[in-house]
Amino acid sequence: GIQVEQSPPDLILQEGANSTLRCNFSDSVNNLQWFHQNPWGQLINLFYIPSGTKQNGRLSATTVATERYSLLYISSSQTTDSGVYFCAAFSWRFGAGTRLTVKP
Amino acid sequence: NAGVTQTPKFRILKIGQSMTLQCTQDMNHNYMYWYRQDPGMGLKLIYYSVGAGITDKGEVPNGYNVSRSTTEDFPLRLELAAPSQTSVYFCASSYSVGGSYEQYFGPGTRLTVT
Numbered sequence: 151g152i153q154v155e156q157s158p159p160d161l162i163l164q165e166g167a168n169s170t171l172r173c174n175f176s177d178s179v180n181n182l183q184w185f186h187q188n189p190w191g192q193l194i195n196l197f198y199i200p201s202g203t204k205q206n207g208r209l210s211a212t213t214v215a216t217e218r219y220s221l222l223y224i225s226s227s228q229t230t231d232s233g234v235y236f237c238a239a240f241s242w243r244f245g246a247g248t249r250l251t252v253k254p
Numbered sequence: 255n256a257g258v259t260q261t262p263k264f265r266i267l268k269i270g271q272s273m274t275l276q277c278t279q280d281m282n283h284n285y286m287y288w289y290r291q292d293p294g295m296g297l298k299l300i301y302y303s304v305g306a307g308i309t310d311k312g313e314v315p316n317g318y319n320v321s322r323s324t325t326e327d328f329p330l331r332l333e334l335a336a337p338s339q340t341s342v343y344f345c346a347s348s349y350s351v352g353g354s355y356e357q358y359f360g361p362g363t364r365l366t367v368t
Contacts, residue, residue: 181355191342191362198356236296241348241355242287242312244296 173237277345
């Protein structure tokens with residue numbers, strides 16, 4: 151079946167640092183989405199990015215579908231970036247997430 | 255637009271009881287989904303629907319039932335609740351246009367079965 155793996159599982163940063171989160175998937179995708187789950191449990195859409203690169207403020211994402219991975223970049227991290235970041239392939243197959251903690 | 259709404263926000267059930275989790279979307283999306291999220295884990299698909307009258311099983315359908323009589327509503331029914339169904343339940347919807355299935359999530363229902 152389809153496998154989605156995220157790395158690293160945990161990440162601790164000092165405020166202002168940059169980070170890269172990775173999502174590998176086992177088969178070709180036509181749908182790839184990144185979400186942020188905040189400490190209150192809410193799932194927030196970050197990017198819908200089946201291929202190419204998108205940017206939204208301090209966040210950007212790149213998906214290379216032919217090589218079966220996607221990257222989420224967070225620059226100048228803030229404490230409000232803390233939470234769990236999920237990628238989802240084929241709409242419904244979620245990875246286990248990367249738990250990000252940004253310390254002031 | 256309210257987006258995707260779910261009720262209730264919290265619920266405690268006794269073993270063997272039944273309940274229905276409600277989900278409504280006002281974005282005219284044709285696809286709707288139910289997921290569960292166990293503590294510290296990712297989301298797992300329970301059931302999904304591609305339109306009114308059409309539903310199908312996801313990864314973990316046992317112990318649940320769904321129906322889709324309208325575009326807007328997609329209720330999830332738990333029969334004979336068990337402690338293993340303690341979880342947070344999320345409903346989502348998406349609109350399939352040109353192969354795009356960008357999902358939007360509701361706020362979730364936290365269910366405890368004791």
